[in-house]
Amino acid sequence: xxxxxxxxxxxxxxxxxxxxxxxxxxxxxxxxxxxxxxxxxxxxxxxxxxxxxxxxxxxxxxxxxxxxxxxxxxxxxxxxxxxxxxxxxxxxxxxxxxxxxxxxxxxxxxxxxxxxxxxxxxxxxxxxxxxxxxxxxxxxxxxxxxxxxxxxxxxxxxxxxxxxxxxxxxxxxxxxxxxxxxxxxxxxxxxxxxxxxxxxxxxxxxxxxxxxxxxxxxxxxxxxxxxxxxxxxxxxxxxxxxxxxxxxxxxxxxxxxxxxxxxxxxxxxxxxxxxxxxxxxxxxxxxxxxxxxxxxxxxxxxxxxxxxxxxxxxxxxxxxxxxxxxxxxxxxxxxxxxxxxxxxxxxxxxxxxxxxxxxxxxxx
Amino acid sequence: xxxxxxxxxxxxxxxxxxxxxxxxxxxxxxxxxxxxxxxxxxxxxxxxxxxxxxxxxxxxxxxxxxxxxxxxxxxxxxxxxxxxxxxxxxxxxxxxxxxxxxxxxxxxxxxxxxxxxxxxxxxxxxxxxxxxxxxxxxxxxxxxxxxxxxxxxxxxxxxxxxxxxxxxxxxxxxxxxxxxxxxxxxxxxxxxxxxxxxxxxxxxxxxxxxxxxxxxxxxxxxxxxxxxxxxxxxxx
Numbered sequence: 001x002x003x004x005x006x007x008x009x010x011x012x013x014x015x016x017x018x019x020x021x022x023x024x025x026x027x028x029x030x031x032x033x034x035x036x037x038x039x040x041x042x043x044x045x046x047x048x049x050x051x052x053x054x055x056x057x058x059x060x061x062x063x064x065x066x067x068x069x070x071x072x073x074x075x076x077x078x079x080x081x082x083x084x085x086x087x088x089x090x091x092x093x094x095x096x097x098x099x100x101x102x103x104x105x106x107x108x109x110x111x112x113x114x115x116x117x118x119x120x121x122x123x124x125x126x127x128x129x130x131x132x133x134x135x136x137x138x139x140x141x142x143x144x145x146x147x148x149x150x151x152x153x154x155x156x157x158x159x160x161x162x163x164x165x166x167x168x169x170x171x172x173x174x175x176x177x178x179x180x181x182x183x184x185x186x187x188x189x190x191x192x193x194x195x196x197x198x199x200x201x202x203x204x205x206x207x208x209x210x211x212x213x214x215x216x217x218x219x220x221x222x223x224x225x226x227x228x229x230x231x232x233x234x235x236x237x238x239x240x241x242x243x244x245x246x247x248x249x250x251x252x253x254x255x256x257x258x259x260x261x262x263x264x265x266x267x268x269x270x271x272x273x274x275x276x277x278x279x280x281x282x283x284x285x286x287x288x289x290x291x292x293x294x295x296x297x298x299x300x301x302x303x304x305x306x307x308x309x310x311x312x313x314x315x316x317x318x319x320x321x322x323x324x325x326x327x328x329x330x331x332x333x334x335x336x337x338x339x340x341x342x343x344x345x346x347x348x349x350x351x352x353x354x355x356x357x358x359x360x361x362x363x364x
Numbered sequence: 365x366x367x368x369x370x371x372x373x374x375x376x377x378x379x380x381x382x383x384x385x386x387x388x389x390x391x392x393x394x395x396x397x398x399x400x401x402x403x404x405x406x407x408x409x410x411x412x413x414x415x416x417x418x419x420x421x422x423x424x425x426x427x428x429x430x431x432x433x434x435x436x437x438x439x440x441x442x443x444x445x446x447x448x449x450x451x452x453x454x455x456x457x458x459x460x461x462x463x464x465x466x467x468x469x470x471x472x473x474x475x476x477x478x479x480x481x482x483x484x485x486x487x488x489x490x491x492x493x494x495x496x497x498x499x500x501x502x503x504x505x506x507x508x509x510x511x512x513x514x515x516x517x518x519x520x521x522x523x524x525x526x527x528x529x530x531x532x533x534x535x536x537x538x539x540x541x542x543x544x545x546x547x548x549x550x551x552x553x554x555x556x557x558x559x560x561x562x563x564x565x566x567x568x569x570x571x572x573x574x575x576x577x578x579x580x581x582x583x584x585x586x587x588x589x590x591x592x593x594x595x596x597x598x599x600x
Contacts, residue, residue, distance in 0.1 A: 028430075037524065047498055048497075049494050049498075074497075074502075075494070075497040075498050076497045076498070076499075076500050076501055076502045076503075076506075077500075078498075079500065080498060081499075082495065082498040084491070084495060086491075088489075088492055088494075088495040089513075090492060090495075090496070090510060092513045092514060101499050101501075102498075102499030102500050102501075105499060105500030105505070106500050107499050148499065149498075149499070152498075152499045152500055156455070227564070255550055342468075
């Protein structure tokens with residue numbers, strides 16, 4: 001079966017060269033990288049805003065662009081929803097007219113599309129219908145823009161840093177809607193971001209971009225813990241994503257006990273139902289390594305494992321090096337100084353105890 | 365003093381007022397599609413000779429109106445290359461007719477119309493057009509439901525400017541179609557005629573007041589329309 005998204009394009013824009021290959025079946029594929037790495041250019045190629053000089057873009061096996069076969073489907077016939085960084089609502093139309101804009105054009109082609117009432121409910125924007133875009137807050141505008149794209153009945157949804165122009169409070173307001181969209185709609189999403197927290201929380205697949213190329217693409221937990229990728233400019237700080245299940249809540253100390261394949265973990269948040277599945281993230285710099293079990297230490301979480309990989313030392317000679325530790329099948333990344341690695345005599349296969357200083361919960 | 369307007373103006377003067385309104389309205393409406401097309405070409409087009417077209421459009425603004433009128437007479441007169449063609453194929457006569465006055469007014473107002481429209485088209489955010497495209501609107505629909513409504517204030521302003529210019533156009537009109545009462549004698553020509561005869565001061569003053577009233581009304585109408593449109597297109 002062909003992948004949902006299959007891209008191989010080359011395009012030169014001034015001195016910038018986009019040369020990207022990407023195949024993904026993810027429900028939410030994040031394009032992650034520093035600004036200028038080509039994320040937006042690639043999304044514009046998928047959406048039909050940019051016509052690539054060479055290559056192909058296939059969606060569910062159908063060619064949208066294939067320069068060899070002379071195929072270029074114009075953007076208005078692709079049925080690809082696009083949520084822009086700045087909402088781009090039509091200022092002369094009401095919220096209702098904005099929402100139904102694409103709906104009206106897609107009506108003829110497909111009758112079993114998304115319903116207005118369902119979108120209003122999903123995004124919580126029912127009370128805004130009569131307003132003009134000028135009278136909306138940034139967060140409201142962005143939700144209307146998402147609704148407008150959904151109502152056009154798209155086969156794929158592109159989101160280009162939809163949260164970057166919003167403050168923290170508005171981001172927190174919108175993230176749950178995007179999660180619901182990822183989990184409840186059947187529409188695959190391509191999500192551009194340079195925020196590691198957004199990617200860790202939302203993405204099922206990550207494509208790491210740098211200098212106009214896709215350096216690597218794979219499941220989120222795998223990409224975020226890769227050592228060689230951490231050395232790339234614009235790459236996220238190495239961290240580990242671990243699937244966890246809530247076991248119990250300790251009322252006296254306000255701690256939640258989680259069970260993971262790596263072992264039990266305690267986190268300082270108490271608003272979870274027992275049995276709930278969570279995704280947690282541990283930064284490499286929040287992990288200490290010891291060769292024996294530690295006592296008399298304030299950190300609560302200690303996991304046992306074996307060193308499986310020691311990261312390459314960059315030529316510029318920074319003092320830090322990343323280790324990968326296999327803890328019962330979960331990969332934990334730890335950032336140590338080279339001096340510590342030498343002092344402890346660590347090598348691949350060494351049994352270690354990883355002391356976790358802090359755990360962040362990515363899926364509340 | 366306060367008699368009804370009908371008694372206030374002589375029948376000839378009334379004819380001049382009506383003719384002026386007819387000529388100005390015709391000039392404005394007839395140049396609208398051309399003005400819009402040229403404004404779009406200049407705002408969006410990338411083609412060889414774009415600056416040449418830009419200069420040509422602005423010519424009536426900088427040439428002496430008499431020169432423009434004389435060129436019109438040479439090309440659009442009964443024996444002129446274009447005038448002959450229009451007469452042979454469509455039976456249209458422009459020289460010494462009110463239609464010729466409308467043509468002269470339209471040509472003189474064209475740069476003003478194009479300028480206002482072009483500025484407003486350039487101000488339309490192309491990103492909104494891209495957004496409309498991704499929502500399934502083909503280029504024709506994008507133009508009709510996004511671009512056009514967004515540059516409506518400029519289009520209105522261009523129409524009003526063209527109308528106002530046509531109401532006041534004198535030099536090119538009198539050169540091209542002369543000053544024939546009831547056919548080509550518009551308000552400015554009528555005022556000019558009054559000033560050339562003894563005892564014409566009262567008539568000239570009456571028509572001057574009418575001229576001022578119409579101009580102010582047009583300006584006021586454009587202000588009101590611009591404000592209505594601006595309220596609809598409140599900044600996003």
